[in-house]
Amino acid sequence: MSSTATSAPAPLAAAARRSGSTGDRIFAGLCRGAGIFVLILLGAIIVELFIGGLPAFRAFGLGFVWGSNWDPVAEEFGAIVPIYGTIVTSVMALTLAVPVAFGIAYFLTEIAPTPLRRPVGTAIELLAAVPSIIYGMWGFFVIVPVMAQYVQPVIIDSLGEVPLIGVLFAGPPFGTGIFTAALILAIMIIPFIAATMRDVFQTVPPVFKESAYGLGCTRWEVMWNIVIPYTRRSVVGGIMLGLGRALGETLAVTFVIGNANRLSASIFAPGNTIASLVALEFGEAEADSLKLSALLALGFILFVLSFIVLAISRLLLRPRAGQ
Amino acid sequence: MNRLATLVGAAVATLGLAVSAASAQQITGAGATFPNPVYQKWGEAAEKAVGIQLNYQSIGSGAGMTQARNRTVDFGASDAPMSAALLEEHKLLQFPTVMGSLVAIVNVPGVADNQMKMTGELLADIYLGKITKWNDSRLVEMNRGLTLPNLAIAPVYRGDGSGTTFVWVSYLSAVSPQWKEKVGVGTSVKWPAGTGARGNEGVASTVRNTRGAIGYVENAYALQNKLVSTQLRNRAGNFISPTHESFIAAAENADWNAPNFAANLIDQQGAASWPIVSPTFVLLPKDPKDAARSANVMKFFDWAFANGTKLAEELEYIPLPKAVQDAVRASWKLHVKGADGKPVM
Numbered sequence: 001m002s003s004t005a006t007s008a009p010a011p012l013a014a015a016a017r018r019s020g021s022t023g024d025r026i027f028a029g030l031c032r033g034a035g036i037f038v039l040i041l042l043g044a045i046i047v048e049l050f051i052g053g054l055p056a057f058r059a060f061g062l063g064f065v066w067g068s069n070w071d072p073v074a075e076e077f078g079a080i081v082p083i084y085g086t087i088v089t090s091v092m093a094l095t096l097a098v099p100v101a102f103g104i105a106y107f108l109t110e111i112a113p114t115p116l117r118r119p120v121g122t123a124i125e126l127l128a129a130v131p132s133i134i135y136g137m138w139g140f141f142v143i144v145p146v147m148a149q150y151v152q153p154v155i156i157d158s159l160g161e162v163p164l165i166g167v168l169f170a171g172p173p174f175g176t177g178i179f180t181a182a183l184i185l186a187i188m189i190i191p192f193i194a195a196t197m198r199d200v201f202q203t204v205p206p207v208f209k210e211s212a213y214g215l216g217c218t219r220w221e222v223m224w225n226i227v228i229p230y231t232r233r234s235v236v237g238g239i240m241l242g243l244g245r246a247l248g249e250t251l252a253v254t255f256v257i258g259n260a261n262r263l264s265a266s267i268f269a270p271g272n273t274i275a276s277l278v279a280l281e282f283g284e285a286e287a288d289s290l291k292l293s294a295l296l297a298l299g300f301i302l303f304v305l306s307f308i309v310l311a312i313s314r315l316l317l318r319p320r321a322g323q
Numbered sequence: 324m325n326r327l328a329t330l331v332g333a334a335v336a337t338l339g340l341a342v343s344a345a346s347a348q349q350i351t352g353a354g355a356t357f358p359n360p361v362y363q364k365w366g367e368a369a370e371k372a373v374g375i376q377l378n379y380q381s382i383g384s385g386a387g388m389t390q391a392r393n394r395t396v397d398f399g400a401s402d403a404p405m406s407a408a409l410l411e412e413h414k415l416l417q418f419p420t421v422m423g424s425l426v427a428i429v430n431v432p433g434v435a436d437n438q439m440k441m442t443g444e445l446l447a448d449i450y451l452g453k454i455t456k457w458n459d460s461r462l463v464e465m466n467r468g469l470t471l472p473n474l475a476i477a478p479v480y481r482g483d484g485s486g487t488t489f490v491w492v493s494y495l496s497a498v499s500p501q502w503k504e505k506v507g508v509g510t511s512v513k514w515p516a517g518t519g520a521r522g523n524e525g526v527a528s529t530v531r532n533t534r535g536a537i538g539y540v541e542n543a544y545a546l547q548n549k550l551v552s553t554q555l556r557n558r559a560g561n562f563i564s565p566t567h568e569s570f571i572a573a574a575e576n577a578d579w580n581a582p583n584f585a586a587n588l589i590d591q592q593g594a595a596s597w598p599i600v601s602p603t604f605v606l607l608p609k610d611p612k613d614a615a616r617s618a619n620v621m622k623f624f625d626w627a628f629a630n631g632t633k634l635a636e637e638l639e640y641i642p643l644p645k646a647v648q649d650a651v652r653a654s655w656k657l658h659v660k661g662a663d664g665k666p667v668m
Contacts, residue, residue, distance in 0.1 A: 072484070073507035140525075145532045172475040174518045174533060259482025259519025270518040280521065283356075283383025284484025284510040287392070 046303055053297025055290060064297060070261035072281070077294035079301055081261045085271040086305065089178055089253065090246040092267070093185035098239060101190050105197030109227075110219055121198060128191035136255035139184040144256055148175025152268050167265045176258035179267040184252050189242035196238025200231040233317050240313040247306055250275040274302045350619045353380040354387015354400030356522075357486045357541065358603045361421055362400075364634045365627045372630065375623045384486045384510060391415055391606040397616045399606040402486020403510065404585035414609045416658045417583045418651040419602035420624060422574055422641040425490055426545045426552040426565045426599070428527070430536045431457055432472055437564040439553040440465045443498030443590065443598065449537060450478050450495065451502065452516030457535060479529045479538035482519025484511035490589070490601040491539045497590045498598075542570075543639035557598045558590050569597035570641045579647050584654075600641065607659060614661040621655045621668045628652075 056064055056077060067078020104124065108117055152173035160169040171177075204227050212222045228235065258270020259280060278295050285292040352362070359381035366377035382390075384401040391399025392413045399415075410417055427441055445461060448454045454461065457471045481488045489510045496503040506512050520529040523544045530538040530550060542565055545552050554562040563569045576593035577600075579586045588600040605624065611617030628648040635642050643651070655668045 069513070071513040072511045073509040073513065140528065144529075148533055172477050172535070174477055174529075176518055176520075176529070254482070254521055255525070259521070260514060260517065262514075280483040280519075281511060284385035286385045287389040 046300070049296050049300040049303060053293055053300045055293040056297040059290060059293075064294070065301065068263050070277075072291055075290050077290070079274075079294075079298055081263055082272045082274040082277045082298060083301060083305070084263065085178065085181075085257065086247060086273040086275070086302070088267075088271075089182045089185055089257070089273060090243055092179070092182035093189060093246045094239065094243055096182065096186035097190045097193055097242060100186075101193035101197060101238075101242075104190070104194040105201055106223060108194075108198045109201040110223065121195075124191050124194050124198070128195055132188065132249060132252040135184055135188050136252035139180065139252060140255040143184065144175035144180060146175075147180050148173050156268065168267055171264070171266045171269045173268065174258060174270060176256050176270055177266075177268045178257065178271045181253050181257040181271075181273070182267075184256050185246045185249060188249065188252060189245050192245060193238050193242040196241060197231075197235055200234035200238070201227055203234075204230050236313055236317055240309065243309055244306060247309065248275055248302065249273075250279045254279060274298050274305075278302075348374050348619060349376045349378060350398070350616055350623060351378045351380075351396045352398045352400055352605070352620070353382050353390045353396045354606075355384045355402045355486050355603050356381040357402045357423055358400065358421055358640070360543070361631075361635050361638050361640050364638065365623070365631045368631065368634060369623055369626050373622065373626050375619050375626075377623060383484065384489075385484065388606065391608070394608060394612060397607075397611075397613075398620050400603065401606060402601070402603045403489045404583065404604055405606060407582055407585075410583055410606075415606045416609050416654065417585070417604050417606055418624075418654060419584050419586070419643060419647065420605050420627070421635050421643065422570070422588065422600055422602045423639075424542045424565065424570045424573075424597055424600045424641065425487065425494070425539050426542050427555065428530050428538050428540055428545050428550040428552050430530050430534060430551065431474065432534065433470060434551060436551050437554055438466075438469060439551075440556070440562050441553040442556040443494060446537075447495045447499030447502040449476055450480070450514070450516060451499075451505065452478075474535040477533050477536040478514075478517030479526050479533070479536050480514050480517055480519050481511075481522070481526060483521050485522075486510060486603065487523065487539070487541060488512065490599065493601075494589050494599045541639070546639060555598050557594075557596050558592055559594045559596070561594055563595065563597055565597055567636075567641075569595055570600055572596045573598070573600040574641055574644055579644075579650065584647075584651070602643070607655075609658050609660065611659065611661065611667060614667045617659060618667045621659065625652065625668075 060067060060077065064077065064079055065083070066080055067076075068080045069076050069078045070081060071077070108121055108124075112120065152175065155169050156171070156173055160166050208226050208230065209222050212226050217225070253273050254276040257272060257276060259272055259276065260270035261272055261277070262269075264271065278298055281291065281295055285295055359379065362377065362379045362381075366379060370376045379400075380396075384403055387399040387401050388405055388409075389399075390396045392409075392415070400420075405415065405417055409415075427446060429439060431439070442465070445454065445465070448461075455476055457474045457476055463471055480491075489508065492502070492506065492508050492512055495506075496508050506515065518529070520526045520538075523540045526538045526540050527544050527548045527550060530536040531548065540550070542552075544550075545565075552565050554564050557563050572593050573588055573591055573596035576591050576596050577586050577588045581587065584602075584604070586602060588602065590598045591600075605620075607617065607620060628643065628651070632642040656666045659667045661667050
């Protein structure tokens with residue numbers, strides 16, 4: 001811009017500036033419009049889900065959230081089983097995925113020999129692009145039989161007999177269930193978290209790390225005291241991205257969670273998540289039925305749940321006083 | 324970039340041509356998943372034979388009923404019959420097209436196809452979670468010739484809402500008062516025990532992969548996947564293997580004079596009848612917006628009744644008895660009328 005302005009004759013330059021400013025204004029308007037459009041869309045979805053779910057909320061009150069009864073025949077609906085399933089599978093998936101993803105990112109940025117970094121990094125990114133139906137089918141045909149024949153029987157016969165924690169591992173070895181779903185979810189979100197972590201670890205200025213190494217820090221000390229504090233926000237952001245995907249994942253979970261609307265303490269027992277239940281029941285929910293309304297209400301609850309997760313992550317990321 | 328644009332353009336043009344060439348005789352239907360394979364096969368064959376192209380979307384019986392009510396498709400399809408009141412209210416004609424049968428499948432070491440003897444009461448108790456081991460005394464009693472292992476029973480059901488589940492729980496309700504009272508009938512129910520799998524394929528695979536599993540699928544899936552089915556005791560007290568003959572026997576012994584053809588083929592009389600047979604239905608507006616399209620729907624099923632029998636049997640469906648087909652044809656003439664009050668067909 002500036003070079004044209006200096007070299008061109010005065011009237012031309014003025015014209016360019018004027019058209020430029022109109023262009024700027026149009027562009028700014030478009031950008032603002034896009035931003036507002038997203039807000040409106042989001043609001044419209046929330047309102048639409050809430051209105052759709054209103055008959056269910058009216059019929060069951062707040063009990064809809066706490067009720068454990070999901071009986072389409074008697075038209076009695078309670079959401080606690082899928083809510084519980086959604087939260088438990090997502091949290092378990094995060095617990096499994098974060099250490100692994102951290103290890104991958106740490107390896108790729110600090111330990112791996114340079115020629116290895118690019119191919120492994122690309123492989124991780126490719127994994128993030130695998131459609132969820134593939135994970136679902138792989139889970140169903142490969143992981144579930146392994147769980148049913150080898151993993152679960154062994155754990156049920158050993159840990160399942162231990163008092164107190166035994167109930168966590170009780171029940172017949174179906175192969176499907178809460179734990180298998182969490183495992184598949186963990187595998188699905190590892191690439192997301194690992195890729196984000198690797199990218200942000202690379203943004204740490206080398207001079208920081210070199211100074212620390214110069215002071216005699218070990219690799220771990222550099223990671224823990226320099227890299228993590230510097231990238232804390234983005235790391236949490238990456239984890240939240242993974243959690244968001246885990247909360248809303250539908251197809252892969254449907255294949256392996258066992259689809260039972262019953263509460264159970266055992267992590268091997270079949271359960272359900274909100275997204276999976278909605279996807280399964282939607283086709284057979286008639287227009288204007290209480291069931292359809294209950295499903296929309298579930299969608300609304302999932303929305304609120306995701307919102308709470310996001311809000312908590314923002315809260316965690318608040319800049320600390322004095323920083 | 325340019326090449327891409329040309330390619331896309333060509334694709335759009337081809338698609339447009341294909342659509343415009345076919346749209347003259349196109350009919351649309353949506354709903355039940357159970358008859359989807361045979362409707363697709365009939366659609367292919369009918370396009371060649373009578374030039375009617377069927378666009379059928381298997382989106383589920385509930386959605387099929389909704390679409391028929393809203394008149395967004397030429398016909399809706401449902402595995403469960405619609406209630407007489409709703410049919411009346413939304414001016415829909417209901418007729419059966421084809422029948423199917425359900426079988427119980429098991430994965431028990433040492434038990435081969437059609438060896439195990441089962442009764443509806445036992446099945447209900449298994450799905451209620453009251454019988455939990457394969458060597459339960461009641462099962463052993465019934466199967467003296469088999470050695471049943473000390474293995475947990477893993478009941479598998481359809482996790483998605485489905486017409487198959489509707490038929491299955493209709494049967495359990497018919498034979499077990501306790502099931503009727505505790506669980507009831509619907510396209511999805513509150514299962515007291517077991518695990519859910521998605522679709523017939525999902526149930527078939529889960530049963531095959533899980534030792535001690537029991538499930539229910541349409542007969543076609545049991546045959547295709549070479550699963551182990553059981554014998555069932557019918558109303559007459561005989562143990563019957565799931566064969567084509569036993570399905571036909573059930574269809575012939577049913578009372579088809581029920582209003583709106585909503586015949587109940589579950590657990591019917593007849594010494595050789597298989598107890599779990601069920602028709603699937605089509606919902607057609609009695610006051611079609613577009614009489615020509617509605618006429619084509621009837622022409623399509625008329626052709627399918629006359630010429631689609633072999634195709635249906637290849638896919639393990641059971642064709643309607645001749646008398647029922649004729650009664651359906653008569654009902655078209657009687658009920659489906661254009662704006663001028665004359666029969667469309």
